[in-house]
Amino acid sequence: MESLTEKIEKYIRSLLEANSADEIILRRKELANVFGCVPSQINYVLQSRFTPERGFIVESQRGGNGYIRIIRVCLSGVEDRLNHIEEIVDGVMTPQETRRLLKNLEERELLxxxxxxxxxxxxxxxxxxLVSFFDLPAYRRDEINTELVRRVLKSLAII
Amino acid sequence: MESLTEKIEKYIRSLLEANSADEIILRRKELANVFGCVPSQINYVLQSRFTPERGFIVESQRGGNGYIRIIRVCLSGVEDRLNHIEEIVDGVMTPQETRRLLKNLEERELLxxxxxxxxxxxxxxxxxxLVSFFDLPAYRRDEINTELVRRVLKSLAII
DNA sequence: AATATTCTTGACATATTTTGACCTTCATGC
DNA sequence: GCATGAAGGTCAAAATATGTCAAGAATATT
Known part of the structure; x- marks a missing residue:
């Protein structure tokens, strides 16, 4: 069973494909109408599926003539990729967050x-x-694991 | 006498075979129902049997429409390569020896x-x-580093 | 026989989706 | 200017999944 969120995600991706563009502009209300859902559902989809980590930027404007613009990010140079890594490997990640990041990077074919x-x-x-030799608490282990991931991804970004 | 864990492991493997797919998606609760066990038993099976070291990747998502996805990344005819790994990663390697090994593997296009x-x-x-946090002496660090290389190469031999 | 390891269970914790009520922003016409 | 209506935004609750952890039971090892 596909969730509503997944359907909307696929629909938006198909719009991007169809236009073979790196950018589309939506009306939140219209899109919500297409799926017969509440408008704020669209916000949820954007916040959970069209994040920088997944390679998207979302811009919007309220008021009359408001819109939502979804931009697919293209990482061209080394500089871009390094900045992107800094952005998405932010703070300390738990093992779960790390796994999700790696999954997303694989889906984007960056790994x-x-x-x-x-x-x-x-x-x-x-x-x-770290746990069996040094009995380190979870938070310290997460710090080390996060730094490891950060360094590896940065090193791959320059290849 | 086969343990519950083994039964569940075989069942999941059979699902992968049956679909001749490299991937299946499960509902934890349903699978637990099939075996009349507690849901967390499924986690135990996944954590002990479907590890990356054994050639599997497990992804999951909580909440509504949650799922567990098991991806098989292993092929056949692994025995020889595993023995080979045991041969070439023998004993404890110094950093220099490790680097030489990795370079060699790259030249042979195994990495x-x-x-x-x-x-x-x-x-x-x-x-x-290991040095800056735990002040570990060189030979202990070499042991850990060697074991790390051994594990990674073994898991790659499976793939 | 004693000890160590692996398995099983259940209580409790955490994460995701969906919905709706209420808030904020902005272009436009007067 | 400024009121108005037409956008999008925020937040929290409810429903529904999976994850964690520790204790006890079962097995394996010495």
């Missing part, structure tokens, strides 16, 4: 499945060492 | 440049953490 698997094996091993 | 870079960045970071 291969092998690279993702390697990283998961390594993160598990490092975590195991 | 890509990106994968080798990932590993080198990770090994350097782990070593740094």
């Amino acid at each position: 291969t499945l092998r690279e993702r698997t390697m990283l998961e094996v390594i993160l598990r091993f490092v975590d195991e060492v | 890509t440049l990106r994968e080798r870079t990932m590993l080198e960045v990770i090994l350097r970071f782990v070593d740094e953490v």
Whole structure:
């Protein structure tokens, strides 16, 4: 069973494909009408599915002639990719957040499945060492794991 | 006598076979119902049997329309390669020996440049953490680093 | 026989989706 | 200017999934 959120996500992605554009403009109310849902559902879809981590930027304007603009981000140069990494690997990530990030990066083809698997094996091993040898609390382990991911992704960004 | 965990493991594997797919999607509660067990038993099976080290990636999402997705990344004919790994990652390696091994694997096209870079960045970071946080002597760090390489290569041998 | 490891269970914690009531912003006509 | 109506935004509750953790039971190892 596909959720409403997934349907709307696919619809928006199909609009982007169809226009073979990196950008589309929507009316929130109209889109909500298409799916027979409440307008704020659209906000939820945007906030959960069209995030920078997934490679999108969303702009909007209220008031008369208001709109929602969805932009697919293209990472062209090394500089762009490094900044992007800094943006999406922000603060300290829990293992769950880390796994989700890796999944998203694979979906965007910024990581291969092998690279993702390697990283998961390594993160598990490092975590195991930190807990069983050094009895480190979860928060400290998350700090180290996050920094590891940050460094790896940065190093890959420049290749 | 087969344990519940083993039964569930076989059942999931059979689902993957049956669909001849590299991926299945489950509902934790439903699967628990099939075996008349507690839902968290499913987590135990996933954590102990469907690890990246064994060639699986597990993704999941909580909440409404939640799911558990199991991705198989393993192929057949693994035995030889595993033995080979045991041979080449023998004993404890120094950082120099490790780098030479990784370079060699890249030249033989068993690792890509990106994968080798990932590993080198990770090994350097782990070593740094072990020194600066825990003041571990060199031979202990080499043990950990060697084990890390062994695990990663084993999991890659499966893929 | 004693100890260590793995398995099983259940109480409790956390995350996601959907909906609706209420808030904020802005272009436009007067 | 400024009131108005037409946008989009925020927040919280309810429903519904999965995750975590620890204790006890079952098995394996020494």
